[in-house]
Amino acid sequence: MFNQIKEGFFISFNSIIANKLRSFLTTLGIVIGVCSVVLMSTAIKGVDNSFQQGISSLGSDVLYIDKFAWFGNEEFWKMRNRPNITFEDYLKFKSLAKIPIAVAPQAISVRSVKFRDRTAESVFITGSTNDYLETTNFNFKSGRFFNEIESDGGRNVAVLGFDIAENLFPNLDPVGMPVKIGGHTYYVIGVLKKQGSTLLGSFNPDKQVYIPIKSLFQHFGLNWRSITIVVRAPNSQLLEETKIEAEQIMRQIRRLKAYEDANFSINQQEGLTKIYEQTVGVIQIGGLLITGLSLFVGAIGIMNIMFVSVKERTREIGIRKAIGATRRAIMIQFLLEASIISLIGGLIGLLLAIILSYVVNQFIPTSVQISAVVMAILISFITGILSGLAPAYTAAKLDPVESLRYE
Amino acid sequence: MDDKNSVIIEMKNITKTYVVGLEEVHALRGISLTVKKNEYIAVMGPSGSGKSTLMNIIGCLDTPTTGIYYFNGINVSDMDDNQLAKIRNKEIGFVFQTFNLIPRSNAMHNVELPLIYGNVSKHERKERAKQALINVGLGDRINHKPNELSGGQRQRVAIARALVNNPSIILADEPTGNLDSKTGEEIMQLFEELHRKGNTIILVTHEEYIAEHAKRIIRIKDGLIESDEVVKNRNIYSVGV
Numbered sequence: 001m002f003n004q005i006k007e008g009f010f011i012s013f014n015s016i017i018a019n020k021l022r023s024f025l026t027t028l029g030i031v032i033g034v035c036s037v038v039l040m041s042t043a044i045k046g047v048d049n050s051f052q053q054g055i056s057s058l059g060s061d062v063l064y065i066d067k068f069a070w071f072g073n074e075e076f077w078k079m080r081n082r083p084n085i086t087f088e089d090y091l092k093f094k095s096l097a098k099i100p101i102a103v104a105p106q107a108i109s110v111r112s113v114k115f116r117d118r119t120a121e122s123v124f125i126t127g128s129t130n131d132y133l134e135t136t137n138f139n140f141k142s143g144r145f146f147n148e149i150e151s152d153g154g155r156n157v158a159v160l161g162f163d164i165a166e167n168l169f170p171n172l173d174p175v176g177m178p179v180k181i182g183g184h185t186y187y188v189i190g191v192l193k194k195q196g197s198t199l200l201g202s203f204n205p206d207k208q209v210y211i212p213i214k215s216l217f218q219h220f221g222l223n224w225r226s227i228t229i230v231v232r233a234p235n236s237q238l239l240e241e242t243k244i245e246a247e248q249i250m251r252q253i254r255r256l257k258a259y260e261d262a263n264f265s266i267n268q269q270e271g272l273t274k275i276y277e278q279t280v281g282v283i284q285i286g287g288l289l290i291t292g293l294s295l296f297v298g299a300i301g302i303m304n305i306m307f308v309s310v311k312e313r314t315r316e317i318g319i320r321k322a323i324g325a326t327r328r329a330i331m332i333q334f335l336l337e338a339s340i341i342s343l344i345g346g347l348i349g350l351l352l353a354i355i356l357s358y359v360v361n362q363f364i365p366t367s368v369q370i371s372a373v374v375m376a377i378l379i380s381f382i383t384g385i386l387s388g389l390a391p392a393y394t395a396a397k398l399d400p401v402e403s404l405r406y407e
Numbered sequence: 408m409d410d411k412n413s414v415i416i417e418m419k420n421i422t423k424t425y426v427v428g429l430e431e432v433h434a435l436r437g438i439s440l441t442v443k444k445n446e447y448i449a450v451m452g453p454s455g456s457g458k459s460t461l462m463n464i465i466g467c468l469d470t471p472t473t474g475i476y477y478f479n480g481i482n483v484s485d486m487d488d489n490q491l492a493k494i495r496n497k498e499i500g501f502v503f504q505t506f507n508l509i510p511r512s513n514a515m516h517n518v519e520l521p522l523i524y525g526n527v528s529k530h531e532r533k534e535r536a537k538q539a540l541i542n543v544g545l546g547d548r549i550n551h552k553p554n555e556l557s558g559g560q561r562q563r564v565a566i567a568r569a570l571v572n573n574p575s576i577i578l579a580d581e582p583t584g585n586l587d588s589k590t591g592e593e594i595m596q597l598f599e600e601l602h603r604k605g606n607t608i609i610l611v612t613h614e615e616y617i618a619e620h621a622k623r624i625i626r627i628k629d630g631l632i633e634s635d636e637v638v639k640n641r642n643i644y645s646v647g648v
């Protein structure tokens with residue numbers, strides 16, 4: 001048995017080497033299939049890590065009271081007709097809320113930020129009060145957040161996200177420096193440490209600038225727009241209670257009757273997680289489809305080439321049978337050949353995936369997992385065996401006399 | 408030691424019928440045959456008379472349509488594929504007209520093959536294959552591939568392969584058919600030597616002078632044995648014309 005497997009390996013390598021180009025072309029489907037499955041799992045792992053980091057910077061204990069719902073099936077035009085959430089709403093809310101440890105307003109404007117000849121375009125400028133700090137988990141690289149006096153006074157002070165600071169001040173401490181935000185001069189009073197999420201895009205704190213909301217209103221005139229009230233619960237266990245209270249307060253502020261629908265939305269990170277999971281699910285299904293399809297094509301290719309191989313070697317099979325090869329021995333030989341071709345394809349695919357993952361790494365942090373390697377090897381081996389079954393069976397049950405007569 | 412007179416092959420009324428489309432081809436119509444140990448038999452007959460068919464059945468490559476076949480006292484007429492493969496591996500050595508070597512494997516590996524399928528350990532296998540090649544005079548061609556060997560040398564490799572398992576019988580279907588007469592004669596000398604060492608040999612040939620190397624000639628016509636006689640003047644040394 002062991003001898004025969006060794007013989008099978010020997011024959012397989014001989015025939016693969018004898019038909020290098022053909023074998024290589026045959027493996028392409030497997031190469032692509034394995035490559036995509038490995039890349040997929042690697043990328044998802046990377047996105048997942050990054051998302052978890054990002055989501056934790058949002059905080060699992062924070063509520064966002066908005067005019068619009070982030071997700072859900074409520075119709076947009078209905079929500080459009082809702083009253084804006086105003087700064088006065090925020091003040092009332094703050095005075096009424098008992099449970100939250102922090103309540104802050106939030107308004108966003110997109111502006112360019114300049115320092116001397118360097119510019120960061122389309123930066124999310126978040127306006128808030130000094131209370132905002134307590135709704136976040138910010139750490140400071142240098143400086144501090146604006147205080148109550150600066151906030152209430154609408155001073156021209158700004159806190160820079162890590163990336164923005166890096167960008168504008170490559171080799172200088174920004175604190176104390178004047179920057180131009182949408183043409184208005186602000187003084188930098190603090191720089192955040194890297195929060196680390198690449199996933200949230202412009203919402204990533206690393207890419208934002210924070211200024212007092214009064215300054216925002218004054219310079220960028222967003223008074224007429226709806227703001228967000230950011231509410232932080234004491235901890236995530238108390239989030240639900242905080243939410244119920246927030247709902248009551250908002251209804252009270254809006255003077256809603258019990259039978260009336262809420263004309264505001266209370267959003268939370270959980271919704272984001274859900275959306276994220278759905279998105280990843282879709283990507284996964286897509287990836288699985290691509291992988292499945294290319295593996296299927298690969299399997300058909302191998303099956304095809306194995307049938308050709310059996311045909312070409314009919315006489316050889318006859319000879320082997322004449323000198324005592326059993327059906328099983330012939331079967332093993334061709335199964336081995338199919339799985340070796342497939343395995344080679346799998347290894348090429350894996351190599352390709354590892355190389356590509358370095359490229360992808362520039363955009364999404366990825367790392368090839370051992371489990372992906374094992375999976376690649378297993379998948380290609382099994383594909384090989386499956387696609388070799390029919391040809392190997394055909395070979396095994398060839399009639400020796402007929403095969404020997406085959407020209 | 409085996410009894411000198413022990414029967415290796417006993418066939419009773421063997422027939423073989425091929426069905427081609429709607430037509431039946433009666434390749435063998437009722438062959439009865441007994442072969443004892445150390446016999447040296449030549450099978451002759453016109454083309455299409457059924458010689459190869461008979462050899463394939465004797466060699467357990469094919470099974471008869473009807474009739475009974477005892478090989479070494481065991482009924483093989485209704486054995487399954489695997490059992491027949493085992494018998495071919497252990498008891499039968501085939502030599503073909505077209506040599507039938509594995510093209511990509513060297514002489515050594517070709518001769519090793521029956522031992523691989525017989526699960527002989529690597530060390531013993533190498534030893535025996537090498538010895539078999541030396542015995543047929545190819546000790547210096549062990550690592551040559553078939554396409555690096557002459558026709559006569561290829562046939563010697565095939566004979567070494569047939570011998571390597573110490574089979575009960577050697578079956579050679581026109582072993583000299585693809586060789587010039589001088590090389591053919593050399594191969595016949597090799598068979599002569601094997602016969603003298605105690606091997607049992609059946610060979611098919613169209614040439615009278617080749618057949619006369621044997622001790623017994625069986626003539627077949629239309630799937631039946633026409634004659635079965637002992638050779639009076641054996642051609643042992645002379646070179647055929």
Ligand SMILES: Nc1ncnc2c1ncn2[C@@H]1O[C@H](COP(=O)(O)OP(=O)(O)OP(=O)(O)O)[C@@H](O)[C@H]1O
Pocket residue numbers: 425426427432433434452453454455456457458459460461
């Ligand atoms: N697989 C087969 N299918 C159908 N008919 C066959 C098959 N094998 C052999 N025959 C027929 O059986 C008969 C005997 O064939 P066989 O090969 O035994 O002849 P032979 O005596 O060996 O001839 P030759 O001297 O030409 O080799 C022939 O008529 C041949 O056509």
Ligand SMILES: [Mg+2]
Pocket residue numbers: 458459460580
């Ligand atoms: Mg013939």
